[in-house]
Amino acid sequence: MINVLIVEDEPSIANLIQMSLNENYLTKIANDGEEALKEIKQATFDLILLDIMIPKINGFELMEYLKDEMIPVIFITAMSDTQNIVKGLKLGADDYLTKPFNISELLARIESVLRRYNKINNVLTYKDIVIYKDSHIVKKNNKTISLTKKEYDLLLLLFQNKNVALYRDTIYERIWGDNFMGETRTVDLHIQRLRKKLNLEKEIQTVYKIGYRFEVENEI
Amino acid sequence: MINVLIVEDEPSIANLIQMSLNENYLTKIANDGEEALKEIKQATFDLILLDIMIPKINGFELMEYLKDEMIPVIFITAMSDTQNIVKGLKLGADDYLTKPFNISELLARIESVLRRYNKINNVLTYKDIVIYKDSHIVKKNNKTISLTKKEYDLLLLLFQNKNVALYRDTIYERIWGDNFMGETRTVDLHIQRLRKKLNLEKEIQTVYKIGYRFEVENEI
């Protein structure tokens, strides 16, 4: 899931933003700069929505810190405050919003920034299995499962093609790069290993004489 | 954390300043010029608050020394002493305060100078390891660890990409600049050296056939 930290001292605005984001993101609110700093040190956020005018540590100071953390920032400032906009962007913010803003604009900006940072679809999920793409980590029931590179690639391919019957040739080509697979049983073997490691005996179905399909309920 | 050295012979003023700064900075008091010199040689300070009129080695003499150390200085002098103000600024001080001054003014000046020097949060941390970016110093358990340039760069890259699996190629490109790494084992070797020097055997994980990942708990 994508984590968004909302740094905003005005509760009504903070809540409004939070409600708007809750459907698609995990959110956390920080009421001032100090709280924000604490949150950032504790957890990793994928994006920070930062009001500039906040108590204790102001938004700009916070951004100085965030530069090193490599966390994308969208900052929020008053409409006419051109100076602050320039300053914010120079400090490394990725985008900005001027108050008052509407929700759809906010959502659009967020999507755009996340896409720029490759954060979208960084995480793939099925039931209790989670793939963290940039970490190359797979967890099942919150426990890391050690997969080899080929296994990982294969799992990713399956997750990205839910309910699609994949030909052995296709799989081989996509993962082994080679565009022709002779009589090897390599693909089968790796499928077996995956099924075993992740308890996907039911989900990874064999399509006789064709290949395999990662079958997922309620998703066709 | 940001280290501030307070050089002031009058205990009441020194303590007042210290108390005002304690919330946001790490502070140390030196009662005269000699003590100050000793402190500066022992530890790295991000800023020095320097009273001009101090015993043993006076403030101006100290500043001559500090010029080479590249440590920002705010000096403190009597209200009307225009001559000294000019002299101090010429000697390379970054700002000055005239006695008596109020605390909020002091804080503002400090912030401003630190910002000018990019000192605000040029510090990256993981557990007991601290990277001071602009001084290129790494400390573990408050003891300076001597790292070579490549090692330092590599550590920084890892710290800036927590939990991300970094391809050897990427690492090589980002640190050696070359955009193609042949069959060298350079990256591996430096990783090993880092692991050893900083006891990061667990944290710096090898991602088989990919590269390495700096894995940090509670953060995915």
Place this chain on the structure above:
DNA sequence: AAAATGTATCATAAGTGTATCATATTTAAG
């Protein structure tokens, strides 16, 4: 000369694929 960096070598570990046999599915003959 000393420090930093990179290459070479060997040892070990991890990943991958082949071979083999067992079981399941399809096909086609009776």
Place this chain on the structure above:
DNA sequence: CTTAAATATGATACACTTATGATACATTTT
């Protein structure tokens, strides 16, 4: 409609290959 042959896939073991760690040493830089 049965059933045997043909073929496909699952399971297991193991051999082979490749990647990485460790160490020593050569080269380059300071």
